């Protein structure tokens with residue numbers, strides 16, 4: 001229960017926020033941010049004390065939910081022991097976090113370079129690939145997101161790149177495999193994979209394989225639409241990279257650490273990338289942490305040669321202690337297995353019913369605890385309920401109905417994403433899906 005004191009503190013925080021906080025990705029004068037005064041497990045409480053079910057896991061990072069006691073305790077204990085130490089020193093929390101992360105990665109990937117978050121993990125992975133290959137360009141997909149820093153936002157393939165594009169970073173974009181809105185006029189998954197790979201191969205040949213250092217792909221693209229790749233696509237892309245000496249970077253920032261019902265999403269397709277980037281779920285974002293897992297070949301390149309990169313907080317003890325405790329809690333409580341079950345037993349059947357019932361639903365798709373509902377004006381034409389890169393009155397009303405029903409979603413353009421903590425109870429999951437079911441009537445009405 002939220003006390004009157006907490007509410008008063010929330011009101012004061014909201015005033016100070018408006019007076020002093022400059023927010024991300026926003027026009028500052030148009031904002032009306034929700035105050036959060038408490039968070040626990042799968043729920044947060046707003047400034048008026050309303051409980052909201054967190055179907056966003058914030059930025060799809062609180063995979064273990066809020067305030068997991070084992071992780072809070074590990075951070076407190078580490079803080080009492082050593083809050084911070086330079087990356088050049090050995091530190092037990094960092095060593096153990098690296099061991100655990102490497103243990104979860106595919107065979108032969110034994111070394112981890114820690115960063116502060118996902119964007120800088122991608123920046124470093126690309127830097128490593130460039131130095132390893134002696135090449136410059138980076139291939140990435142349209143409809144992707146790789147982070148907000150200079151290079152990471154330039155390889156990003158969504159509207160967040162448009163105002164930041166320097167066109168000098170060597171980023172080359174290709175069309176992704178996006179079965180629902182196939183760019184290749186494919187009617188089956190097989191056709192989609194085959195034609196998307198053909199397009200990728202043409203892009204590589206036309207750009208000049210000898211100029212391409214890396215291909216970076218989100219294993220399952222996240223904020224760009226949770227569009228699960230068709231069977232064979234990722235392995236085919238990996239093969240093309242191998243054939244042309246291009247480093248394959250799997251961006252597991254959003255999908256790593258259980259989100260899709262496997263420790264890494266690449267486990268679903270038995271992928272063996274040259275580099276894996278991670279952040280978010282590694283410690284559920286309790287303390288900022290990201291990193292790059294490197295193959296033996298790349299580790300060897302920097303055996304004798306200096307790796308020219310680093311960060312003051314690389315492998316920060318508080319963040320690493322949180323990662324050790326998070327991975328431990330996820331294992332003990334079977335959270336990854338639960339995410340898989342949740343996908344198969346709750347999301348897949350319930351979203352199929354929801355699609356059946358609501359004409360505004362064009363597509364539902366996902367894996368584990370990672371789903372998208374794509375809203376359209378017309379199922380035949382697939383015209384989106386909000387334009388690419390924009391919002392609409394109709395989408396705002398759907399999101400409003402979800403929030404009024406006590407559900408915090410992640411909404412983007414014409415899509416509602418559902419990404420709850422991996423340990424949300426089935427009761428809460430069903431409650432949230434009931435609210436979604438109801439909220440979609442607003443969209444049905446809007447499209448008449």
Ligand code: PLP
Nearest residue numbers: 117118119145146147253254279
């Ligand atoms: N890569 C992917 C796939 C992401 O989803 C994100 C963030 O949402 C990033 C990279 C960037 O991570 P960060 O915001 O921690 O820098």
